[in-house]
Amino acid sequence: MAPKDGICPSTTHVTRGALPASKKVYIGEHKVAMREIALTNDDKITVYDTSGPYTDDSIELDIMRGLPTRRREWILARGDVEEVQGRHIQPLDNGYKNQAALERRKVKHEKFPASPEKPLRAKAGQNVTQMHYAKQGLITPEMEYIAVRENQAREEVHNNKGGEGFGAVLPDFITPEFVRKEVAEGRAIIPANINHPESEPMIIGRNFLVKINANIGNSAVTSSIGEEVDKMVWATRWGADTIMDLSTGKDIHDTREWILRNSPVPLGTVPIYQALEKVGGIAEDLTFDIFADTLIEQAEQGVD
Template sequence: MSATKLTRREQRARAQHFIDTLEGTAFPNSKRIYITGTHPGVRVPMREIQLSPTLIGGSKEQPQYEENEAIPVYDTSGPYGDPQIAINVQQGLAKLRQPWIDARGDTEELTVRSSDYTKARLADDGLDELRFSGVLTPKRAKAGRRVTQLHYARQGIITPEMEFIAIRENMGRERIRSEVLRHQHPGMSFGARLPENITAEFVRDEVAAGRAIIPANINHPESEPMIIGRNFLVKVNANIGNSAVTSSIEEEVEKLVWSTRWGADTVMDLSTGRYIHETREWILRNSRCRSVQCRSTRRWRRLTGSPKILPGKRSATRCWNRPSKVWITSLSMRAYCCAMCR
């Protein structure tokens, strides 16, 4: 017998209850640990899995066990995986990278919003109930400055983001003492430079050489640094999204939480409804991982009034020729993941 299907109102109410009562939760037999770096504020979260003892002999009456040390692993869940952190979705997550961004001194806040669409949305009183209360004032690079991790890497600068990534990629291997756990098959590198331990210098060099990218938008300071490249760990993308007739902001935030808890490094928001602009802000302010959104869908809705109607030649030309306002470089999903990650 199939379960009773919930109505839209019931689904939204359930999602609202979920985010209202949201608490950090560790996996069974696991606990959250943090590994600190040399730079102030670099505190990398990891999940430490507690292993049960191994039976090595003895008798049924007096078995002999050998204790197994805990194993640290990569953890993308952020505050949602730490029972010690109080979570308030209405306020958003702590701005982890804000001190690092400010310390570099190469950004400035916008005095006015540059996007006409954003101005129109902010002026619409009917959206007040949907809008995230703590809207972040956007930043931009100062005149003549660049704010990408690629630029810093090419200048020979090691940023806190790079140190964070190096610690994260190593997954606490330096804490492991057992030779059994430290054993690694030789494998085939296929010409890749694979050091025994990832260092911040190695991260910088790989980014500078163009073999890796660090998606770290200055307007998403809540995000935890991560890297995508051939010489680093495989990353996981999760797709979420609503439509014009289904889902809600509450449900999208719930999907975001579950995605990061289950290991997503990036979350692609494929929403197409009327409120994707407001939904994006809720997701960004509550996300430790990179958030990607279908810019083409947003742009086409602005131009045509409906994401179902593809724009004409003139509108399409505007999409391609105005990347500074459209935030789109390619209709390829791979290009989105690489170039549009926030």
């Protein structure tokens, strides 16, 4: 779509609709999203699903507003976070030396209109990582959610006696306590930034289901924000458990904001990519202060 008046349009069109022979179902107290597949013999199986609300036609979605912030209630209920002013978003965050350069750009990507006013951070003396909670013996709603997800088709795994386990020790049934213990002992991680409450809890570890990451990045050819978001939607629709945004060039911060606010899975980056953009790609000009500021920028934005 050609830009109009120098503004790159944000289209609300992203891939929607149920997957083949499937419907979205929600399990348990935390309404864990799963995919129910109808087989040709009239049986049904329920499997792990990473596609978020995009495959549930009963949910009204608008990428201009972002996904529901389902984890925010859990985060605030723990009482260990506070809103802060956060760092000021600068033209340099989007690859422009100053405000004048930002205003001179030929194609202007629309800013996400519903960004949180203030980021969250841990209160003084507090630690808000899932590993910290696990080591304190606390079972969080995130851990309970994960346990339900990981139990998909558990009876089939139990009956499979072949293959090499490579040291993995999977119980017959995944419990929230098992999730907590694996995280506390360092064999698993739960990537869950408190500033990305749109994400559905998931776990990565040797004693859990294998996870798949998808790498995406902004296009070298001008594209709409809707197309950038749809890359993430398309990846998660077909099973990506996490997304790595490897964007370079201009408008990195603004593009990442659209993706984060609409992503049901954890999102990662390579922070040094953006840090290098801030110094024009000249590695010798990169300082620790610039790199550290970039880490803070991404953490406050919600990068997991």
